[in-house]
Every structure is written in structure tokens, then in C-alpha cells.
Amino acid sequence: MSTLNLIHNTPLIFLDKISATLSGKIYAKAEHLQPGGSVKDRAAYQIILDAYENGSLKKGQTVVEMTSGNMGAGLALVCRQFGNPFVAVMSDGNSPERRKILNAFGAEIILTKQVDGSPGMVTGGDINYAVEVAKDISHSRNAFHADQFNNPSCVKAHFNHTGPEILRDLPDADVFIASVGSGGTFVGTSKYLKSVNSGIKCIAVEPEKAAILKTGKVDDPKHIIQGTAYGLIPPHWDEKLVHDFITVCDEEVREMKKRLSSDQGLYVGYSAAANVIASEKYLNAQEKSLKIVTILCDSGYKYSD
Numbered sequence: 001m002s003t004l005n006l007i008h009n010t011p012l013i014f015l016d017k018i019s020a021t022l023s024g025k026i027y028a029k030a031e032h033l034q035p036g037g038s039v040k041d042r043a044a045y046q047i048i049l050d051a052y053e054n055g056s057l058k059k060g061q062t063v064v065e066m067t068s069g070n071m072g073a074g075l076a077l078v079c080r081q082f083g084n085p086f087v088a089v090m091s092d093g094n095s096p097e098r099r100k101i102l103n104a105f106g107a108e109i110i111l112t113k114q115v116d117g118s119p120g121m122v123t124g125g126d127i128n129y130a131v132e133v134a135k136d137i138s139h140s141r142n143a144f145h146a147d148q149f150n151n152p153s154c155v156k157a158h159f160n161h162t163g164p165e166i167l168r169d170l171p172d173a174d175v176f177i178a179s180v181g182s183g184g185t186f187v188g189t190s191k192y193l194k195s196v197n198s199g200i201k202c203i204a205v206e207p208e209k210a211a212i213l214k215t216g217k218v219d220d221p222k223h224i225i226q227g228t229a230y231g232l233i234p235p236h237w238d239e240k241l242v243h244d245f246i247t248v249c250d251e252e253v254r255e256m257k258k259r260l261s262s263d264q265g266l267y268v269g270y271s272a273a274a275n276v277i278a279s280e281k282y283l284n285a286q287e288k289s290l291k292i293v294t295i296l297c298d299s300g301y302k303y304s305d
């Protein structure tokens, strides 16, 4: 077995402690157990496999990507296995833990200044600027630009793997709930689930003041759900897949992050907590007892608090 065999096939965990007081059941895919510590390993692996297959990436060629840290960790470890150097372009608003991890995985890191965000709160403006820098570096180094926001491999990874794994482990899932960064996880997984069972409801999670997918506007681009909700509509986005939206605020996300570690024994990050609090809110608003599947996107070790 190689390191790459550790990507995909994460366990689906029944959140028994969190579900105890609810009418339905919440199940969560333990993406924080992927080798790079997040759901993004799936897309990173698919991007590199597809790029080799379609000839856009050669042995030894440098790979460049703008990342909030998680795609960078995935690409760094995958690229190293394939023998490609990797350059991560990252807003310096992302947590220092993320830089440490990228460093450990052997990435070259280029930090970009924040445009309108603040430390720990990376905005769409910060991301757009980092993408432009990543594009320039790709040109000047004749590198392959992974381009997660536009690369269809990100959706394919979840259509081919995350979705099938969910229905293999929970064939009678009623609802899928996930937050949206590039949209690869939500769109790819929802497309697969609906292709098998058109009755499954797919719900997107957004910060309440940056709910652009729901409302078309952003009141405040700053929120703690790093890696998601950049205040822009991602090119992968497909609103036909969405049954509804649930918005969450920073305080309830922080609280759920604590509960997940202290009650459920799962030390996960903010987007994972956002997904679980959104699942709880959804169940509380339903009369029927439903089975919800959501995503524990990354590890709590990636954050300062």
C-alpha cells in the first residue's frame, strides 16, 4: 500500500452524542482522517491523476495552486508521491498552523497580503488576489496551474468517490448537508446522490452575513469558516442541486466545534462544525425523523484555537 491509497474511503461516523437530543440522526464523513488532514486530498489526487492522463502535467514539472491550506496540503503530498515540485500560494490571513503543515509536506510557500480580510478571516478579495499571483507564477515557471475553482476534476473526485461511499455506508440517507468553498464537495457529492436517488435533499451551509449563494449578496465577508464562503459564486456551483440553504453564525459554529471535541471525541475544524450545527438546525425544523449525512472537512489541529 502507498500513501496515496490512504486517500478516499473515510469512515462514516454516527454522531450519537450530538444526535441524542434530536428527532433524527446525523452521520458525518471523517475527512479529517485523510492523510493531508482534509477533504481536499480527494480533489488534489484527482487533479494530478487527470492532468497526467490528459498530458497537461509532465513528470518533474512544477505544480502551482492558490490554497487556503487544505488543497495545498493535499497537492503537496500527492505531488511529492508523483515526483512534482509544488508551490502553494496562500493569503497570509490563513492560520500559521496551515503554513507549518505545508512546510512539513515539502511545499514551497508564497504568502500574499490580505486585501480586505483580517488574520483568521480570509475574504473573496484576499483569494482573488492570491489566484492572480498563482497565475503569474505558473506562467513564469512554466508550471501546471491546478486551478481548483475551475478544474472539473474537483467535482469528479466527489462524484466518483464521496457520493458512492456515502450510499455504500448509508443507503437510506435522506439529506446531504455541506458548506461550499470551491463547491467541489457539495456539487460532486450532490450530483452523485441525486443520480441514484432524486429524492435526497441537498442543503448548502453558509455564514449568515456572507450567504451569497442564498441571497446574492454579502453583508460582511469576514467569518471563521475558513476554506468556505469566499463571498463569490464558485464556477462549479450548480443551483439546481440545492434544495435549501442553512445559515450559521460564528458563535454557534465555535460552540459546536467545542461540543464535537468534548462530547463526541472528534477534534475537527470550523467548517466541520458549521456543517454539524446546520444539520442540527435542519433536524430541529423537521417533523419527520431523518438521516442526515454531512462532512467533517478538516482537523482541528489546523487551527490556532
Ligand SMILES: Cc1ncc(COP(=O)(O)O)c(C=O)c1O
Pocket (backbone or CB within 6 Å): 038, 039, 040, 068, 070, 071, 179, 180, 181, 182, 183, 184, 185, 186, 226, 227, 228, 269, 271, 272, 297, 298
Ligand atoms: C476547511 C475546509 N472546509 C470546506 C472546504 C470546502 O470544500 P470545497 O472546496 O470542495 O467546496 C474547504 C476547501 O478548501 C476547506 O478548506
